């Protein structure tokens with residue numbers, strides 16, 4: 001059978017679904033759901049919900065971005081950031097490392113999308129960050145040299161941070177229970193994962209590549225990098241207990257150093273997510289694909305929780321014997337290939 005070769009990249013891009021990760025529960029944070037609950041108040045969220053539909057749309061995009069990145073970062077873990085309501089809702093009701101990661105990446109996702117929308121000229125009440133003159137320049141981390149100047153419009157991270165705070169943090173202002181303190185801390189950590197990693201990026205101007213003048217912007221890292229940073233913070237997250245004043249927390253062990261603003265914190269131990277448990281939002285790992293030889297978290301040893309794995313054979317169709325036809329087509333045969341992988345018992 002002859003078939004036209006499908007570009008591989010198309011197969012790798014999976015659509016971001018508007019799934020239940022963002023629906024059904026305020027805790028899980030569907031921006032529209034949040035808005036419904038906020039109708040009565042005169043808060044900043046209420047203002048966004050009522051008067052700023054475009055901003056709200058970018059906020060919702062930010063939550064979706066956070067969701068798909070969470071799933072990428074946790075794809076090999078026992079808890080894989082599944083968007084199934086029965087899981088994520090339960091996870092968000094607790095205060096574990098996983099809860100902390102999700103809160104942090106949501107705060108980062110909103111900051112990122114709002115900042116990017118500003119740079120692209122969206123009419124959401126922001127202006128470009130003017131970095132050329134004045135005090136703001138001093139706050140900037142990257143230094144600029146003599147043959148460089150700031151672009152007239154650079155990424156306005158402060159605006160993204162502000163809107164992320166307005167939407168997420170303001171409603172908790174008057175509360176100081178442990179879960180709220182932890183949540184607010186992790187929101188900050190999520191946003192700092194972007195802010196602390198802004199980089200100067202310059203373009204050359206001037207006669208044919210002479211590069212006598214460069215214009216620069218202060219640029220956010222891409223979201224994959226932010227997800228990676230937060231995943232590392234998740235791995236090194238600090239457990240905290242209530243402080244003596246009732247308004248703060250402190251590390252559980254006296255010898256542990258105080259978590260910095262960019263560290264993730266949590267107050268409850270996670271379950272091991274090995275077996276199904278609806279109270280905990282765990283589906284267990286039975287049937288999950290694992291890697292027989294890997295010593296890491298994707299390895300059958302860890303993923304299957306010691307229950308062992310079995311191998312599964314599958315036949316996959318692949319393009320093969322491709323030929324180039326003049327002009328400009330690539331035609332391929334379809335071949336069957338046998339594939340073996342392991343799944344947890």
Ligand SMILES: *[C@@H]1O[C@H](CO)[C@@H](O)[C@H](O)[C@H]1NC(C)=O
Nearest residue numbers: 271275276277278279280281
């Ligand atoms: C589910 O987890 C909870 C909390 O750890 C525990 O009390 C309960 O016994 C578990 N249920 C099952 C069916 O294992």
Ligand SMILES: *[C@@H]1O[C@H](CO)[C@@H](O)[C@H](O)[C@H]1NC(C)=O
Nearest residue numbers: 075080082283284285286288
């Ligand atoms: C995530 O885990 C669930 C439950 O263990 C499983 O059904 C699902 O296929 C997993 N998703 C991915 C992308 O591996």
Ligand SMILES: *[C@@H]1O[C@H](CO)[C@@H](O)[C@H](O)[C@H]1NC(C)=O
Nearest residue numbers: 291292293294295296298299
């Ligand atoms: C399985 O793990 C090994 C060792 O980490 C790695 O070299 C290999 O590429 C992995 N295989 C798959 C299919 O991911």
